[in-house]
Amino acid sequence: MTPNMTAVAERPSLRGAVAKQGNRYRDYALVAVFATEVLFWTLQSPAFLTLNNLLNIARQASTIGIMAVGMTYVILIAGIDLSVGSLVSFTGMLIASTLIGIDSIIAALAVALGFGAVSGLFSGYLVSRLHVPAFIATLSLMQVYLAGAQLWNDGGPLSVTNSAVLMLGSGYIGPVPVPVVVFAVILLCGHWVLSQSVFGRHVYAIGGNPEAARLAGIPVRRVTLTVYALSGALAGLAALLFVGRLATASPLTGTGLELQVIAAVIVGGCSLFGGKGNLRDTLLGVLVLTMLQNGLTLVGVSGFWQNFATGVAVLLAVLLSGDVLAKMRKKEA
Amino acid sequence: MNSMFQRRTTRLTFAGLTASLSVAVVACSATGPGGSSVKDTSDRQLVIGHSYQDLSSPYFADERKVEKALAAKNGYSYVATQASNNPATQLTDIENLISRKVNLLVIDAIDPNAVVPGIKSANSAGIPVVMLIRKPAGGDYRSLVYLDSIKDGATACSEVAKRLGGKGKVVNLTGPLDILAAKERSTGCTNELKKYPGIEIVASPQTDFTQRDAEQKMTDVLQVHHDVDAVFGGNDDIALGAIRAFTSAGIDPKTKVVIGIDGTQAGLxxxxxxxxxxxxxxxxxxxAEIVMDTAAKIHTGKSVQKEVLFPAVPVNADNIKAAVKTAGYPITSCPAAK
Incomplete structure (x- = not known):
């Protein structure tokens, strides 16, 4: 490593140290939001704090969570990936068709990760080389995949029978659902890379100040490409898990998932302007939102109030755990 | 008056602009020569524009496929648009179809109020309108092929009650309640089940009409009510999601009553x-057949009924084979058929 690069690689952690002062409230606030929610739903419904339901929540959180790991990287470099929801639908159709031809989970996994990564590379190329704003680039791809998923089988679903794929999406290892294990592995790897590796530091550096990062010799384009490819590949993996869970690939499966994923990352305190956030908080964000949906259904809140409650909860979580409190304190000081 | 005219012109210009943007959507559904190249004479070729709610739903996708085939067979030109369940997009779609000079407009209204300006535009352009499923709040139409969603919900749930022997726990899994048909189906079901004191609706979660969401919500419900006896699904996808949730929870769905609406291929x-x-x-x-028949009648100046009820047929193990044949689905194995 050149001395220059080391210097910049250190910088984000210095920034981090300065930012930590302000973030201390946030660290506790998010955990407090999480704990309050657990307590609230436990008091509201006797079915909430049961082993079965906790595993149910973990399983539901796992697919969103896998996508949220990729999205955290993307948002850390001040990007956004709106294509992931439609990508799940489209990759699902692709996986189901592959399985009709080659009835093997290896083929399905290769197609899922491969197509997802290629799609991500394409977004990354549009963003880093052609300087298309990430919002526009991935919004366009979102529409393309949506149309593609619908056109694939004339709007109809494709059923999936491969037992290994069904095991991956619906099976258990002991009492633990398989998707939860997959999510745990990805979360830990993602966390290690982000907090310990040079690549992780580059991600923070680019999010903090892309121009400074470029001048310091950080391969901004390559990191950007990798980050989008990661987000795409993880969406592909989520698609495979959904296919295995539902035993069917439908062009509707991914509808609205991108917003759920982005909401989870934002509730986790990731800054849309890049450079700030981590995977522990993303995990909390995912769990806070999943428990909310779960709790509302358990308690029997129906209809419009579910949407209303979700909106209010996201806003509250962001207000409590985001920069707002820190900024208010700064002003007072 | 003047400003109204201006606004109107602006809107049409805007529609023209968006037409080029949405050309990808239109182009992939268009068959035959483009409507714009045809001269506007009374004996011109029939150009049908169909504004759909959402083509990602298998039901509408199937309908489009049949209409497209029928149009090709009869030498009509056919253009379909879809609005992804967004009433504002649907208005733009309708304006686009008018700009494209269709001479018959079929509208599957997302919202009976929001669609009115589109119908009025078609009225002033002299394009006959055929409405599907729901009655618009205003504007003139030549024919309405309607479904009674409240009645459908009631019919479905009276069957639920019958199969449960008037006693049991029911989950009413609804579609997005901002879609009127979803809301009416749910209401119809709820009102019907109120007639049976032994039946309790234990939960009515809202889903986004996807199997994924339905499976998730049903799994949640099963955490509290592991002993539900029946599910009413707002459409086939929701019912299939609930069936998958039973399977995943280790419950044999064959032991439960699951009733839904639509009759899609996956459903049958x-x-x-x-x-x-x-x-x-x-x-x-x-x-699709009713639509194309009505369109041809209107085009050739024959009279059409103002309102046609589109009948819903309960399909179960007793009549599944005949139903599959009517629907024309390529379903080969049917072990449950009686």
Missing amino acids: QAVCNGTYTQSLATFPVKE
């Missing part, structure tokens, strides 16, 4: 497999 396949008790089917093929 599940009836064939014996996991899905009954789907109240409104066959897209039938709807």
Whole structure:
């Protein structure tokens, strides 16, 4: 490593140290939001704090969570990936068709990760080389995949029978659902890379100040490409898990998932302007939102109030755990 | 008056602009020569524009396929647009179809109020309008092929009650309640089940009409009510999601009553497999046939009925084979058929 690069690689952690002062409230606030929610739903419904339901929540959180790991990287470099929801639908159709031809989970996994990564590379190329704003680039791809998923089988679903794929999406290892294990592995790897590796530091550096990062010799384009490819590949993996869970690939499966994923990352305190956030908080964000949906259904809140409650909860979580409190304190000081 | 005219012109210009943007959507559904190249004479070729709610739904996708085939067979030109369940997009779609000079407009209204300006535009452009499923709040139409969603919900749930012997726990899994048909189906079901004191609706979660969401919500419900006896699904996808949730929870769906609405291919396949008790089917093929027939009549100046009820047929193990044949679905194995 050149001395220059080391210097910049250190910088984000210095920034981090300065930012930590302000973030201390946030660290506790998010955990407090999480704990309050657990307590609230436990008091509201006797079915909430049961082993079965906790595993149910973990399983539901796992697919969103896998996508949220990729999205955290993307948002850390001040990007956004709106294509992931439609990508799940489209990759699902692709996986189901592959399985009709080659009835093997290896083929399905290769197609899922491969197509997802290629799609991500394409977004990354549009963003880093052609300087298309990430919002526009991935919004366009979102529409393309949506149309593609619908056109694939004339709007109809494709059923999936491969037992290994069904095991991956619906099976258990002991009492633990398989998707939860997959999510745990990805979360830990993602966390290690982000907090310990040079690549992780580059991600923070680019999010903090892309121009400074470029001048310091950080391969901004390559990191950007990798980050989008990661987000795409993880969406592909989520698609495979959904296919295995539902035993069917439908062009509707991914509808609205991108917003759920982005909401989870934002509730986790990731800054849309890049450079700030981590995977522990993303995990909390995912769990806070999943428990909310779960709790509302358990308690029997129906209809419009579910949407209303979700909106209010996201806003509250962001207000409590985001920069707002820190900024208010700064002003007072 | 003047400003109204101006606004109107602006809107049409805007529609023209967006037409080029949405050309990808239109182009992939268009068959035959483009409407714009045809001269506006009374004996010109019939150009049908169909504004759909959402083509990602298998029901509408099937209907479009049949309409497209029928149009090609009869030498009509056919253009379909879809609005992804967004009423504002649907208005733009309708304006686009008018700019494209269709001479018959078929509208599957997302919202009976929001669609009115589009119908009025078609009225002033002299384009006859055929409305599907729901009655618009205003504007003139030549024919309305309507479904009674409240009645459908009631019919489906009276079957639920019958199969449960008037006693049991029911989950009413609804579609997005901002879609009127979803809301009416749910209301129809709820009102019907109120007639049976032994039946309790234990939960009515809202889903986004996807199997993924329905499976998730149903799994949540099963955490509290592991002993539900029946599910009413707002459409086939929701019912299939609930069936999958039963399977994943280790409950054999064949032991439960699951009743839904639509009669899609995937739905009828599940009836064939014996996991899905009954789907109240409104066959897209039938709807497409009625639409094309009405369109041809209007075009040739024949009289058409102002309101046509589009009948829904309950499809279960007893009549599944005949239903599959009517629908024209390529379903081969049907072990549950009686």
